[in-house]
């Protein structure tokens with residue numbers, strides 16, 4: 001099972017100026033932590049650079065196409081080639097969560113079984129978006145959970161349902 005977990009606004013925006021567009025919500029962060037603890041968290045290079053530190057108690061894996069990239073911090077692992085196969089192989093050892101951003105999620109849609117998306121209230125003039133059209137074409141909403149910090153929809157890959 002390979003899952004992705006992200007939050008988006010009403011326009012499916014996820015980022016602005018290389019960061020989250022909204023004030024961090026402790027309840028949302030708690031939910032994210034509970035879901036991803038003791039797993040591998042896989043992220044694109046830009047998301048990695050937006051983090052203040054390595055996410056604790058998780059294996060931090062960063063995806064880049066640049067073999068010579070100089071890391072501002074030290075992740076646990078870096079995938080620079082055959083990314084999808086490496087993610088699939090890793091999934092046999094640890095639960096895998098792809099945590100963004102949009103570019104990485106879009107390039108991995110064929111291997112992501114479930115997308116757990118939290119829709120936060122409002123619209124935040126984002127510059128980075130999930131492709132709503134593509135996602136709603138390839139995935140079906142399996143469950144919807146209203147929380148104080150947003151509405152969590154679990155989207156399942158249609159191929160898994162057939």
Ligand SMILES: NC(=O)c1ccc[n+]([C@@H]2O[C@H](COP(=O)([O-])OP(=O)(O)OC[C@H]3O[C@@H](n4cnc5c(N)ncnc54)[C@H](OP(=O)(O)O)[C@@H]3O)[C@@H](O)[C@H]2O)c1
Pocket residue numbers: 005006007008013014015016017018019020043044045046047048050063064065066069083099100101102103104105107128
């Ligand atoms: N709301 C949320 O839940 C959430 C979650 C995560 C991130 N974000 C936000 O989203 C924004 C960043 O997202 P983004 O879409 O711009 O960037 P991203 O996906 O985090 O990172 C893009 C970079 O990752 C590498 N990459 C991604 N897919 C690859 C592939 N298939 N093969 C090789 N390399 C690959 C490339 O690095 P190189 O250029 O080094 O090759 C690419 O430039 C930030 O604003 C961040 O705060 C929001």
